[in-house]
Amino acid sequence: MSKKPRILVVNDDGITAPGIKALIEVAKELGDVTVVAPDSPQSGMGHAITIGKPLRLDKVNLYEGVEMYKCSGTPVDCVKLAVNKVFKGQKPDLCISGINHGLNNSINVIYSGTMSAAVEGAIESIPSIGFSLDDYTWDANFEDCKKYIKEICLQVMKNGLQQGTLLNVNFPNNSQPIKGIKICRQANAKWAEDFEERQDPYKRNYYWLTGVFQNNDKGEDSDVWALNNHYVSVVPVQFDMTAHHAISSLNQWTFDV
Amino acid sequence: MSKKPRILVVNDDGITAPGIKALIEVAKELGDVTVVAPDSPQSGMGHAITIGKPLRLDKVNLYEGVEMYKCSGTPVDCVKLAVNKVFKGQKPDLCISGINHGLNNSINVIYSGTMSAAVEGAIESIPSIGFSLDDYTWDANFEDCKKYIKEICLQVMKNGLQQGTLLNVNFPNNSQPIKGIKICRQANAKWAEDFEERQDPYKRNYYWLTGVFQNNDKGEDSDVWALNNHYVSVVPVQFDMTAHHAISSLNQWTFDV
Numbered sequence: 415m416s417k418k419p420r421i422l423v424v425n426d427d428g429i430t431a432p433g434i435k436a437l438i439e440v441a442k443e444l445g446d447v448t449v450v451a452p453d454s455p456q457s458g459m460g461h462a463i464t465i466g467k468p469l470r471l472d473k474v475n476l477y478e479g480v481e482m483y484k485c486s487g488t489p490v491d492c493v494k495l496a497v498n499k500v501f502k503g504q505k506p507d508l509c510i511s512g513i514n515h516g517l518n519n520s521i522n523v524i525y526s527g528t529m530s531a532a533v534e535g536a537i538e539s540i541p542s543i544g545f546s547l548d549d550y551t552w553d554a555n556f557e558d559c560k561k562y563i564k565e566i567c568l569q570v571m572k573n574g575l576q577q578g579t580l581l582n583v584n585f586p587n588n589s590q591p592i593k594g595i596k597i598c599r600q601a602n603a604k605w606a607e608d609f610e611e612r613q614d615p616y617k618r619n620y621y622w623l624t625g626v627f628q629n630n631d632k633g634e635d636s637d638v639w640a641l642n643n644h645y646v647s648v649v650p651v652q653f654d655m656t657a658h659h660a661i662s663s664l665n666q667w668t669f670d671v
Numbered sequence: 672m673s674k675k676p677r678i679l680v681v682n683d684d685g686i687t688a689p690g691i692k693a694l695i696e697v698a699k700e701l702g703d704v705t706v707v708a709p710d711s712p713q714s715g716m717g718h719a720i721t722i723g724k725p726l727r728l729d730k731v732n733l734y735e736g737v738e739m740y741k742c743s744g745t746p747v748d749c750v751k752l753a754v755n756k757v758f759k760g761q762k763p764d765l766c767i768s769g770i771n772h773g774l775n776n777s778i779n780v781i782y783s784g785t786m787s788a789a790v791e792g793a794i795e796s797i798p799s800i801g802f803s804l805d806d807y808t809w810d811a812n813f814e815d816c817k818k819y820i821k822e823i824c825l826q827v828m829k830n831g832l833q834q835g836t837l838l839n840v841n842f843p844n845n846s847q848p849i850k851g852i853k854i855c856r857q858a859n860a861k862w863a864e865d866f867e868e869r870q871d872p873y874k875r876n877y878y879w880l881t882g883v884f885q886n887n888d889k890g891e892d893s894d895v896w897a898l899n900n901h902y903v904s905v906v907p908v909q910f911d912m913t914a915h916h917a918i919s920s921l922n923q924w925t926f927d928v
Contacts, residue, residue, distance in 0.1 A: 455723065457722060457723070458719060458720045458721070458722040458723075459717075459719045460716075460717040460718030460719040460720070460747070460787065461717030461718060461719075461781045461782055461787075462715060462716045462717040462718075462719040462745075462782075463715045463717070463782055463880065464715070464880060465714060465715040465880055466712065466714070466715075468869070468877040468878055468879050469866070469877060469878045469879075469880065470875075470876075470877055470878075471876070471878060488719075490717070490782075491880070494864045494866075494880065495866060495878065497864070498864050498865065498866050499866055499868075499878065521794065521910070523912050524718045524790070524910055524912065525718055525719075525720055525747075530717065530718075533781070537778065537861055538861075561928055562926075562928055565926050565927060565928040566926070569924050569926065573924060575917075576914070576916075576917045576920065578859075578914070579914040579917045594926075594928075595926050595928070597918055597921045597922050599911075599913040599915060599918065600911055600912060600913040602835075602911075604794055604795075607751045607754070607755050608755065609726070609751075609752060609755050609756055611756075612725070618727075619727075619728070620725040620726060620727055621725055621726045621727075621728060621752065621756070622725050622726075623720065623721060623722055623726065623748070623751065648921065649913055650913065650914035650917035650918060650921055651912045651913065651914055652912060652913070652914035652917075653778070653781060653912070654856075654857055654859075655780050655781065655857060655908045655909060655910070655912070656856040656857040656906055656907065656908065656909070657833070657835070657836040657907035657908055657909035658856060658907075659833075660832075660833045660836045660907035660909075661854055661856065661907060663833065664854045664905065664907055665854050667826050667830060669819075669822050669823070669826065669851075669852050670822060671818055671819055671822040671851075671852070
């Protein structure tokens with residue numbers, strides 16, 4: 415008798431977000447589901463971990479047939495606690511993160527709590543995928559994502575992923591039907607920040623981070639292109655940040671010290 | 672008349688840390704120094720940004736001849752605010768982060784606020800370097816690092832760095848003299864977590880994150896090897912996280928959707 419796959423579900427929008435509910439619904443069709451998710455929104459937390467204060471991890475009962483824990487920490491903390499305290503070192507067969515309310519394409523992979531949770535899963539040698547939808551609203555409609563998520567998870571469980579890699583999957587907005595799946599690279603894009611300056615009632619300045627996403631990439635093999643053309647973008651991501659191509663030129667520098 | 676280089680100094684241990692004081696002392700020998708650093712310790716914050724609450728940025732006067740600001744946000748927020756509000760879009764010639772009290776070699780690059788600040792500098796197209804010392808104590812001795820920092824900064828300002836790359840520089844502990852500089856790759860290592868479980872006075876459990884650094888890499892071209900052998904490790908880092916080598920095999924998958 416083959417055992418059902420054990421699936422860890424995590425996110426960064428918090429355990430009550432509609433996006434994680436949609437992901438849990440898909441995961442239940444694929445295996446036994448355990449959820450460890452933040453007790454409050456953790457968007458933009460990147461790969462932060464909690465080292466200066468203790469963490470809470472408490473069982474909750476939100477959806478039938480699903481083991482669920484809320485965690486006071488970051489998305490990466492959730493994965494670490496899941497592996498260590500919930501799975502007790504017996505790693506799950508799949509780690510999926512999301513569905514994020516909002517895109518995590520291109521450079522956003524580095525700021526995103528959703529993607530950082532998936533990266534942490536991969537560091538733990540668990541096949542891992544992050545899912546995000548181009549809709550930032552709380553009542554975003556995740557229905558069209560579901561069959562793609564199921565198929566991508568099945569393919570990952572069947573084929574495996576190369577050691578040290580994971581997948582970053584983004585869905586285009588719901589304005590048009592999805593045309594299919596494109597394997598992509600991360601577009602060369604960045605945020606052009608603009609801090610909005612305000613004054614508090616005590617006449618002291620404070621700043622709100624705002625910004626505009628700037629795509630500097632004309633390539634048709636990028637995730638930005640795929641999403642703009644209503645494809646699901648699938649980018650393989652690695653956590654070895656070495657710029658291997660830059661090593662040889664640095665070796666030609668002469669350090670006078 | 673050639674203008675002095677404008678140097679942005681940032682860190683994650685906070686603006687009062689001895690490590691940033693040492694870095695400022697070196698930076699003053701190289702150009703005009705502006706410091707934007709967190710008002711409280713931000714270790715382990717990774718590439719987190721502050722999006723759910725406003726930020727404070729206030730001028731302080733700690734060291735003579737240095738323009739200094741403390742910021743209520745993360746190390747990455749500090750760089751964004753520096754570029755946008757302090758330099759007002761006129762980018763500095765160099766962004767240096769640290770000196771961190773503790774190593775940021777290998778996988779630590781992804782958890783480290785020090786390195787994430789340098790990564791953000793590079794995303795902003797500023798030549799950027801993170802510096803860290805293998806000594807986690809507050810009264811760590813940074814003296815032996817200084818001549819290496821000066822020389823590495825001079826080389827970066829002279830030669831430039833490849834677009835999309837930055838440097839991660841780690842110093843061995845002070846137990847032996849430094850043997851020299853090695854250009855390295857990030858070692859294949861990870862943290863094996865072990866959460867310490869305790870009970871609060873109200874009988875509720877909480878967890879402290881602890882862990883052991885596990886090096887799985889026998890290569891003599893890694894940063895872990897260099898540091899163990901008392902060399903300064905210099906790793907070129909990139910923020911394109913695409914696993915380009917995995918794209919071709921993913922393109923052979925057939926998605927049945």
